[in-house]
Amino acid sequence: MTTFLSEQLFIGGLHFTADGFRIVYGLIAVWMWALTTLFSFEYFRHERAHLKRYWFFTAATFIATEGVMFSADLMTSFVFFEILSLTSFVWVIHEETPEAVRAAKTYFFIAVIGGLILFMGLALMANTAGTLYYSELHEAIANSGQPKTVFAAGICILFGFGAKAGMFPLHIWLPKSHPVAPSPASALLSGILTKVGIFGILMTALPGFLGDGTFGLIVLLLGTITMALGALIALFSVNLKRTLACSSMSQIGFILVGIGTAVLVSALSGSGEESGALASEAMELAHSGLVLHMVNHSLIKLTLFMAAGVFVMRLHMINLNDIRGFGRGKPLLMIPFLLGALGISGVPCFNGYISKTLLHEGLVLAREAFAEGGAVSTASLLHGIEWIFLISGGCTFAYMLKLFICIFIEKHPQKQAEYDAATPCMNRLSAETLLTSSLLMPLLGLPAISGRLAALMTGDDVFHHFHAFAFANLKGGMMSLLIGMLVYLVIIRRFLIVQGRYVNRWPAKLDLEDLIYRPLLLKVLPKAGGALARFVDGLPGYARIIMPAAHFISRFMALLPDGIMIFSRRTFLHERKRQSEEIAPGQLRTIREREKQAAIPVVINFSFAIMMMCLGILIIFGVILLLSL
């Protein structure tokens, strides 16, 4: 179902297609834009500056997002991806505060860098595989004959799209730009723009790199790091929107783990019977799990960021110590937030549980498949990742618990009365929007609905042999929640609350952006590269030496006959020295000056000329003689 916009445009035209996954995601984009727009009406009521600009770029970003979501080849994705990077940048910088400008610049340059890496990947891919169609990618990669180059292309594409998805190590923009953007825009940034990056990785890796275990392993490891790191920073953060942003990063990690598992395990699917069967089942589970997790995360973050928007709108503060207790006695705010929190934490009966369990089962089966196939080291690695997975899931529960308890249960030490009086905290439209968005969490928590959705998006129905509430699956989920409870009680209550205030114990210095990227790009590179460039730039300037050198040589040539003359006079012409003064040998210039003043007798010159002539005649005769011999 591929359609061309026009083959005349760009490089062979823009190509679009629609399958289950694309349609679902296209609809989710519509849903998210619709709800955030409804919510924006109240949100922007008091901050009217630059609104026209905001709406224009919101609309443009919507079009670009749909463009990526329905693209049928990498080139079309890339074109819309770049447009989207530039238009969404305006969201981040919207407030124009110094932090916003700084975050926006980071966002922008990560987007540019990602775009360039992606560009390189596309070029390598087009050159070696010869096609950029997602549907032809698998075959083209298998037949390319240059496995190393194709692999490099895949890695470039991974990092290029990963920059937008918030994948480690290009995640740095994410925790900074989401908090400074207006809340409806944060919801979109977090809910759907990161998924655009995931979309690219997913479409390239599955089915493009199916069977390439190394590629899968790299995605899996990067996903694991992203997942754990995001959860860890979120745990420490004391800023509501920042916590949610870090949570986004962590959830992206979960999705990447799913992609990685699917690709890694697909390397086995052709091998021995037992492990092959396990592998293909693991792959299907991981695939279904990751697409469901994408959907769930989009919907959950929509709700949570809009809920966070209420605090920004009312209080203009998002630090946990400031907004503490604001949610007390406000059920319209609490219910959506609670549903979102339950969903994302993976509590059974809510949507996050199903997708996380699928991902977890995929990991477990993959481990078993590798153990069966005899690859013990990979199996033990997967075992380790499974634990990190469970712990990260636990951390999710822990930080959501922290947010919920802080906002809706605890009391603000000073302003509680003021907060209690601030009701209703939003108008009817916003409340309805928020509630509507949150009702999907329990709905998608029903395995029947989720199963249908996953089948629609992936094409294979895993729910006939996957039982979400089987004991083994519940055990994993419960273990995760238990870990989360422990983390909350032991770490958060003990170490992260000091004298009743939430503190961020994360060392401020430990920031990849300030520690490495900015110094590297803004100090080291210009200093080293700049010095080199200045040197090269100045190099032709040394050609100036040519002028004095030429001057010297021509002077020398001009003086040479004079020199010969003087030399000859002092040797075989026997110039009589004047007794009154001595002439040091070699003082050509002095002698020459004196000769000028002393009006050299014509005879000497004349005799010299005759002598030279004789010399010339002799030479000519000599040459003739030699030639005639």
Added chain:
Amino acid sequence: MLILLAILFPICSGIALWYYHKRTGKKGHGLYTAAILITDALALLAILFAGPVTLFTFSPRVTFSFELDVIGKWFLVIAVIVYTCILFYSFVYMKIQERESSFLAFYFVSLGAMIGVCCASNMVTIYFAFELTTFSTVPLVLHDQTKEAVAAGLKFLFYSIGGALLGLFGVFFLYTYAGNEVSFVPGGVLDMTRTAGHEPVLYLAIFLAIIGYGTKAGMFPMHGWLPTAHPIAPAPASALLSGIITKSGVLVIIRFIYFSIGPGFIRGSWTQYAWLALALITVLMGSMMAFQEEIFKKRLAYSSISQISYVMFGLALLSQGGLEGGLLQVMQHAPSKACLFMCAGAFIYRYGIHDVKGLRGIGKKMPIVLWCLTIAAMSLVGIPPMGGFISKWDLVLASLSSDMGVVSVLGPVVLLISALLTAGYLFPIMIDGFFPGDHVSDELAAQPDPKMETGSSEAVPRMMWIPLIFLCAVSLFIGLFGNRLLALFGGIV
């Protein structure tokens, strides 16, 4: 005859109008507008209908003749478009300069010379036209007649003449080793029986010729005139130099290598690798210098150095893809860079701001100009759907598919690093300009709101920004349809 008319008409009309304005003391732009429109029409007619024309014959092998082929048409179109846009812009800009009519006179003469470069059909003719572009643009550079301007103009002159002489060296060798007929033929006219055994000296001569003609194109090691001449010259002259005049060097190199020597002759020789190396060095060096430069026009000059060497890199690949990528890069760089210089000129014209730091908050005063700057910058960085994207795509693909070991990967990497630096030196201007927060620069803070003064939200007259929009549209057009146009260039390599 149409070609001759297209060449001579701008030259004559420029001089005549100068004389007329000097005699009558009138100040009007009507006649100039008419002259440029007639030139456009003549150029169009020449593109559509002109046949070959020989002006005179020195000897059977050395003639003075013109003919328009597809490459010539390509350059002619872009030259005429950019010249027309800059002319309308300079009507406004030259209000802050003296001696407008003499500026415009040389402007028209250089247009005629440029058309001559595009139309020439052998190395001798193109050499004459090439020198004429130099001599007619030097007065544009030293138009201010301050001490620095004269020094910069002379520097430009010396570099150009030195380069052209090196190039002439190559022409002599070409005539020594070529067959009987020495005109532009795709694939070259070298007589292989004559060259046999003389390759080393020919390689050297070709290399020197590339460096020589590369002077105009700002290729290392003869790039030094660009950063000196551009900041000093009036903005329309800088736009012209960077947008079009540098391209004359590119065209002469294409003519010399692809149509006289033949790419097959130097493929795989040390000359090709040295050329590639020089191009890549220039790309990196130029963008790095631009990244550190604080004076906007100087930054743009370094940027030109780097961007035109993208073309050089494409040409040095000596493949069809490389040539096509280079031609697209020419086509997108000319309008984009002219547009950027004209934006810089608009800032100087209205607020006297030369420094990048002074542009914080300029977006509130000149939104349209800054938008044009953004779009042109997008094109230079290579962000779709602008022209720079497909030119870079073609260059990178040509490089990757070439069979040159490490160079074929190194080239794209260098191009992409340079693109990142390009983003680094152009986009912060846009970001700070549109989103200054509370930190509007001192130069702009004291300025009144343009709405109060002129009634429009733009602080510069309409005549100044309409050409900018037009140039951006050209770049966008190249981005959308450029790859289709490449079908024109089949079979050159």
